Amino acid sequence: MLSDCTLNAALPAVAARPRDGGRRSLPARLTAWLTAAALALGPLAADAQQAKGPPTLRDAEIEQLLRDYTRPVLRAAGLEKQNIQITIINDRSFNAFVADGRRIFVNYGALLDAQTPNEIIGVLAHETGHLAGGHLAKLREQLSQAQTQMIIAMLLGLGAMVAGARSNSSGAGQIGAAAISAPQEAIRRNLLSYQRQQEENADRAAVKFLNATGQSAKGMYTTFRRFSEQILFAAQGSDPYTLSHPMPADRVAALEQIARTSPYWDRKDDPALQLRHDLMRAKISGFMDRPDTVRRKYPPGNATLPARYARAISTYRHGDLRVALAEIDSLIREQPNNPYFYEVRGQALLEGGKPAEAVAPLRKAVQLSGNAPLIEMLLGQALVASDNRAYADEAITILRAALAKEPEAVLGYTQLAMAYGRKGNYAEADLASAQAAYMRGDFKTARDLASRAKTRFAIGTPGWVKADDIVTTKPLPGQKN
Incomplete structure (x- = not known):
């Protein structure tokens, strides 16, 4: 069930927040200046997401595969008990990043472009290197120090400018202006240099984790080389001290040097995993993709299983349910224990206006998948x-x-509200609808x-207590009422 959803958990804001948890009152112009400086650095763009969050995609099959990809890497990094989640971003570009120490975000474009498991595993290993190295916490510390330095420079400069104005001295005013602007560039370069070092450390950590799990780093090297070739033109003539990542050629050369030392350099992916x-x-x-692209x-x-899978999905999505079902049935005959083929059959019937017929294949998909919660929700939707x-x-x-198992899933609460409504249980229906709205970020x-x-x-009943929690819970800073 590939579907759109929204990431609802708010990511912690960093700008202008003191370390003791309170808030200092800053002049409006200074606050705006600090925010602009922070966003220019890059990492805070993900950190500063509001409650609505980035648009994400959910799918049981893809998420299970990504868990299988990351599990050995996380174990090698000592993070297997940290419940690290992989979140798929609805973005066609090739990218992956970490933002909060609990999740690795990967664009669906990266999954679509990675030709082998090893390529995307290498990317995930690099992001795991950031998590294992505590880079986010360390970067926040660097940002906090930089903000303090910027505030001091700003206040000293403003003081000099005021003194110059009082004494009618243009020289003092110019000194004040220089005191404001001069430290900013040095501070920014120091922060970018620190971030480049983090990227290099994450590369080395990724190779270490891949070696520990008996996997090749060739896919990671291939991916980064391809990426560097794409941005080579843009990077030409750039000042390396103003970049947040190492210069492409330097980074790829350093990665190749350490990756080729691995005894697993030429190891191929398992055919079943491929x-x-x-x-x-x-x-x-x-x-x-558009039908013509598919x-x-x-x-x-092309009679391969993946080709038929893509054509079947595209066909049902664009109107020919009968032909699509015939193609899906041929997939099921070839792999009768693949839960995701039954899931797609059920989803096609459900979206094709035949929910009663969707129930049987979705029940089979739930059984074969070991009660995957996303497929359970699809079955619940068909039943309703x-x-x-x-x-x-x-x-x-x-x-x-x-x-x-998925307490933040809007679809589950929405369908639950409808099911309770069918039974005339309006108290539970209202509560489930309230939970769905809360998870969407619609707090009012x-x-x-x-x-x-x-x-x-x-x-005092459990339902009353849950409803009261929603009524009395205040949105986090930056969230809309």
Whole structure:
């Protein structure tokens, strides 16, 4: 189930926040200047996301594959117990980054462009290097120090300018202006130099983790070399001291030097893993590419499993359900224990206006996937949409089980509200709707619905307490009421 969603957890803001947790009152112009300086550095762009967050994609098959990719790397890095999550960003460009110490963000474009598992594993290993090295916390410390230095320089400069104005001395005023501007460039260069060092450290850590897991660093090297060639023209003539990453040629050369020392340099990916990777890329293409692009990538003469998968998805997405179902059924005959083929069949039927027919393949997908919560939610949606009151209790049970594992999933709460509504349980329906609104970041609607839910529950019951929590919870700084 490749679907859009929104990342709702707010990322911590850094700019102008003192380390004791309080807030200092800064002049408006100074606050604006500091914010502009911080955003120019790069890392804070992800840190400063508001509650709505970046647009993300969810899919059980892709997320399971990424967990399988990262599990040995995280173990080698000593992070296997940290519950690191992989979040897929709905962006076609090739990129990956870390932002909060708990998640690795990767654009779907990186997954689509990586031709082998080893290539994307290398990228994920690099981001794991940032997490293992505590680079975010260290960078925040550097930023905090830089902000303090900037504030001092600003205040000293303003003081000199005021003194110059009082004495009618243009020289003193010019000195004050210089005191404001001169330190800024030096501070910025120091921060960028520090960040470049972090990138180099993450490269070395990634190779170490790949060696520890018996995997080649060739894919990582190939990816970074390809990326460096793409930006080579843009980097020509650049001042290396103003870049947040090492110069492309220097970085690739350094990476190749350490990567080639690995005894696993020529090790290939397991064929079964390569097939899963190819199916992932085909699935993304089927959902995200235009039909003509899918046909060009996977022409009708290509009878491989990934090609048929991409064509089946693209076909149902663009109107020919009958042909798509025939193609999906041929995939199921070839891999009868693949839960994601049943999932796609159920999703095609559900989106094709046949929810009752979608129930059986989705039940099979849930069973084969070991109760994957995203597929459980899709099954719950099919049960609710079937307009069969007999399905309401089953839908509630399945959706509550899915939400216990995915407590921030808007789809689960929305379908749960509908299922409770079918049963006439309006207190639980209001509460689930309030939870869905809260997870979307619509706090006003969430509080309104939760307030109504409180009037329907007996005071002190679990439902009343949950509704009261939503009513009384204040948005984090920067979030809208």
